[in-house]
Amino acid sequence: MDWGMKNRMARLISPQTGHAVFLALDHGYFQGPIRKLEDVGKTVQPLLPYADAVMVARGIMRNSLDAARTTPVILRVSGGMTLAGPDLTREGITTSVKEAVRLNATAVALSIHVGTENEHSTLTALSKLVDEAEEYGMPTLAVTSVGRELEKREARYLALCCRVAAELGARIVKSYYCEEFERVVRGCPVPVVIAGGPKMESDSDVLQLTYDAVSRGAVGVDMGRNIFQSESPVGMIRAIRAIVHEGATVKQAAEVLAAEKGKVLSKA
């Protein structure tokens, strides 16, 4: 690996722990201003000290992230569809690697839609992006997108998506957690991070998901709604960090979360 690529990977995945907590804030690129991301700058500010990287699109990076902060940015460079449109899988490259370099992104991210009509176009877009990003020593994170199709959240399908993404050159792959998740990790030669999915009812389910994913080989999370829509976003990201970076149990992580909630209550 070239020095630049090594350095960027080390800024994303801690060389000390081998793990990572990415905070995903890119939902607006096709969902618009979802709850708690109406004002990304306000939501992200208290969370930045606990995120190893934030994932955003360029408009939010320019308008809502303070350029004086040094938290690495994983720049979402794909899009072109919305919740209002006919096909959520019709996604293409929306931001050039030159722009990513200008913005000093640490990595670029793009979604692939395996098993859909747009499988070919999103996979060849990934390959093209990897070709260009590698020229600058910039890692590409591939997001295996499955939308609401729950039957696709199975090890057999996710293992296929993650392996294909790695074969085409992704340096990190984002997957959903599933039963037999170790099969997904075993077949993927690059680090795997998990998405959290829609906000869960119970905090302990989020912590359990994180614990299970890391125990089964994920290097960490690239999580959004279950952090920033949490009743205690700081408590939740700190609890997740405890599991991912410090090997905490779910019970220990729940104590971290409870302590943070307690601080907020005592100030009120």
Ligand code: 5RP
């Ligand atoms: C959409 C994405 C989102 O960033 C990601 O899935 C959001 O994370 P979460 O599901 O944890 O809110 O990549 O394709």
